[in-house]
Amino acid sequence: MAARKTTKKPNVSAEELTSHYREMLLIRRFEEKAGQLYGMGLIGGFCHLYIGQEAVVVGLEAAAEEGDKRITSYRDHGHMLACGMDPDGVMAELTGREGGYSKGKGGSMHMFSKEKHFYGGHGIVGAQVPLGAGLAFADKYKGNGRVTFAYFGDGAANQGQIYETFNMAALWQLPVIFVIENNQYAMGTAQARSTSTPELFTRGEAFGIPGEAVDGMNVLTVKDAGERAVAHCRAGKGPYILEVKTYRYRGHSMSDPAKYRTREEVQKMRSERDPIEQVREMLLTGKHASEDDLKAIDKEIKDIVNKSADFSKESPEPHLDELWTDIYAETIPQHSA
Amino acid sequence: MATEILMPALSPTMEEGTLAKWLVKEGDTVSSGDILAEIETDKATMEFEAVDEGVIGKILIPEGTEGVKVNTAIAVLLAEGESADDVAAAAPAAKEAPTAEAPAAPAPAVAAAAPQEAPKVDETPDWPEGTALKQQTVREALRDAMAEEMRRTDEVYLMGEEVAEYQGAYKISQGLLDEFGSKRVIDTPITEHGFAGIAVGSAFGGLMPIVEFMTFNFAMQAIDQIINSAAKTLYMSGGQMGCPIVFRGPNGAAARVGAQHSQDYAAWYMQIPGLKVAMPYSASDAKGLLKSAIRDPNPVIFLENEILYGRSFDVPDLDDYTVPFGKARIWREGSDVTIVSFGIGMTYALEAAEKLAEDGISAEVIDLRTLRPMDLPTVIKSVMKTNRLVTVEEGWPQGSVGSYIASEVMQQAFDYLDAPVVTCTGKDVPMPYAANLEKHALVTTDEVIAAVKQVTYR
Known part of the structure; x- marks a missing residue:
């Protein structure tokens, strides 16, 4: 099977670039705010920030069509914002409030949106991958032409259930894109210390699944690769693997001091490869936008994020009756979509 | 407006920490993501990043200070055009979250009094009389x-x-x-x-x-x-x-x-x-x-x-025959003892009841059919009549279905019990292969009969 790396730079319009800039910036600012609220004790438990990885979801969402599905792990805030979920509802879920997507009962790692076809938010490393293949199974069963993006990390790529899923997804030609977000560290373990072969995009070869490595710091190359993967799945050719090489600036979770890498390594990534700065540069040098235009966008994003933070503080805690609801369903909720 | 930079909580349990080092000084311009300080807790040293952009107007807590409580203002950040004099007017710390009022819904009944009357039980037959x-x-x-x-x-x-x-x-x-x-x-x-x-x-x-x-x-x-x-x-x-x-x-x-x-x-x-x-x-x-x-x-x-x-x-012989969850089935009515089982355990329960009848002991045999939801009202109603209970299953004894039933019956109908509940289970061993050992590892009809005689003091 063809396993190739891509370097091609696609053409892109000013509107498109601006929209990528806006969406990535929203994730960045949202996550910074979430980190701040965590520091103030308003967000509890585990909180895994997506800062640095923004180009991955923004690029792939740009390749998706209405009705396509997505599912991911616990580092999920970026995915939710990128697929159009309301920042207020996401932030209020982080603070455990009634206005959150799961009424405060799911938290940072467990949110869902039927409307936006976002299927979680899963806390067990790798478990979302067979679930994602199952979503694709349902779509193939119904013959509706939809594809599913099943995201997981370089750490999850060593879970056994991933390979059970690769086998069945290829055997049954399921329309699922396996997106390996390789941020190089599985919590504190560098990829080289956990993974026998570095090229994760080749992990599907034994099952006949094509894969490619993608520069995950460049939103345009991500989108381009996403379009190839979507076309492959939509044509009924079965699953596709994208290993998107990215980097997380923050620790694994809020309580991770990230001593397993140097400050210089992080700084180098931030100053040379930052996905938002790259687009900002393109917008300015291509004269697609002025400093003032970008400032206006920054302000607009800041307002959205501040509003979500205010909402997440003002929304009340869930009513205590909620403890006892949503354990059993009377009807199938997703059937009434 | 000037904003206070607050001492962050770096883990859900952190209450205070040491402000180990400032990486910025008063007058520095900072933007989102810049590292402001290093904070030490008993577990780790963490870097603390700026969220907002601005100028560091004043450092309120010097580096090296130990025991700084979470959410204490440690510095003041000035927006464009502000001066350090605005510091006094800095925004107050976050106020407490609004709290939901209302009491908790169905709290488990603690030490419930024994029921005065039998619990309500769905006694409609599984199929209408006369069904082929x-x-x-x-x-x-x-x-x-x-x-x-x-x-x-x-x-x-x-x-x-x-x-x-x-x-x-x-x-x-x-x-x-x-x-x-x-x-x-x-x-x-x-x-x-x-x-x-x-x-x-x-x-x-x-x-x-x-x-x-x-x-x-x-x-x-x-x-x-x-x-x-x-x-x-x-x-x-x-x-x-x-x-x-x-x-x-x-x-x-x-x-x-x-x-x-x-x-x-x-x-x-x-x-x-x-x-x-x-x-x-x-x-x-x-x-x-x-x-x-x-x-x-x-x-x-x-x-x-x-x-x-x-x-x-x-x-x-019906076109669409269904059985609801949470409704036990009484296979045999009796007055001296209640035997509760499910699945293959029912073969031992029914066999035992048959043999006990020959000895003049009348056993009521209940098949739970579903374990979640579990039809405890039917069990309790029966115990209120027989005052004795034996449970039967093939699973292991520790944390068994029977031990759950025994505990519920004790809490809900203690006054009606004339003997301690006996739980008949598989033996507390991995299943052996040898035919004779396997037979002994499983629950047996004789054990059920012995349990019934124990609770009926015969």
Whole structure:
């Protein structure tokens, strides 16, 4: 099977670039705010920030069509914002409030949106991958032409259930894109210390699944690769693997001091490869936008994020009756979509 | 407006820390993501980043200060055009979250008084009097249940090892491939963890899968998907995403297959909120409960038994026969003792009752049929009449279904008990292979009879 790396730079319009800039910036600012609220004790438990990885979801969402599905792990805030979920509802879920997507009962790692076809938010490393293949199974069963993006990390790529899923997804030609977000560290373990072969995009070869490595710091190359993967799945050719090489600036979770890498390594990534700065540069040098235009966008994003933070503080805690609801369903909720 | 930079909590349990080092000084311009300071806790040293942009107007807590409480202002950040004099007017710290008032809903009854009157129990018969009956094996009843539900809606499909071309390892899916085709009757590779996850995902995606495990022993490979994904998602999603799925297959000891293939999982699955658990004994219950399970919008664990597959029972000859969950069946009425069981345990319970009758002891025998929800009212009502209780199951004693029932009956009907409840269970050992040892490892009819004599002081 063809396993190739891509370097091609696609053409892109000013509107498109601006929209990528806006969406990535929203994730960045949202996550910074979430980190701040965590520091103030308003967000509890585990909180895994997506800062640095923004180009991955923004690029792939740009390749998706209405009705396509997505599912991911616990580092999920970026995915939710990128697929159009309301920042207020996401932030209020982080603070455990009634206005959150799961009424405060799911938290940072467990949110869902039927409307936006976002299927979680899963806390067990790798478990979302067979679930994602199952979503694709349902779509193939119904013959509706939809594809599913099943995201997981370089750490999850060593879970056994991933390979059970690769086998069945290829055997049954399921329309699922396996997106390996390789941020190089599985919590504190560098990829080289956990993974026998570095090229994760080749992990599907034994099952006949094509894969490619993608520069995950460049939103345009991500989108381009996403379009190839979507076309492959939509044509009924079965699953596709994208290993998107990215980097997380923050620790694994809020309580991770990230001593397993140097400050210089992080700084180098931030100053040379930052996905938002790259687009900002393109917008300015291509004269697609002025400093003032970008400032206006920054302000607009800041307002959205501040509003979500205010909402997440003002929304009340869930009513205590909620403890006892949503354990059993009377009807199938997703059937009434 | 000037904003205070607050001492952050770097873990859910952190209350205070040491401000080890400032990496900025007064007058520095900072932007989002810049590292401001290093904070030390008892566990680690963490870098603390700026969220807002501005100029560091004043450092309020010098570096090296220990015991700085979380949310104390440690510096002031000035926006464009502000001066350090504005510091006094800095925004106050975050106020406490609004708290929901209202008391907790159904709190468990603590030390409930003994009921004055018998609990309300649904005593409607399983089928109307005069209904034609036919003899059917449990195997045929299960197949008919699946076939009828698959005819009812295309959303139902069957997946598992050897369910299609082989017609089922235990021939439960006989004929289904012919009738419904390979799109809806799907052979899987031997990969329980993976196909359980795919089936759960397909349920999120709008289908209603039936997953056959060749035996429930192999479902341990898949138990994370069953519990963490299938059972908990409705709750974690605030009611947005349900998981209508049935996991079914033989459970418990068969015969001479050793420790790894002979385990009763009833008590395990019964513990999980979000799951429903059925464990039928008769063919009519196998059929009626499986049809209800397939229609249920929630994940159902359906525990069958290989030894019961070939047994024949009366099954009502009705077009659409279902049995509701949470309704026990009284197989035999009696006045001296209540014997509660489910699944294959019912064979010992009924045999014992038969023999006890010869000794003049009248036993009431209750088949729970479903363990979650569990029809405790029927058990308690019976105990209020007989004042004695014996439970029977093949599973292990510690944390058994019987120990749960005993504890509930003690809490809800203590004053009605004339003897301590006796729980008859399998022995506390892995299942041995040798025929004589295996026989002793399982619960026996004689043990049930001995237990009844113990609680009736005979």
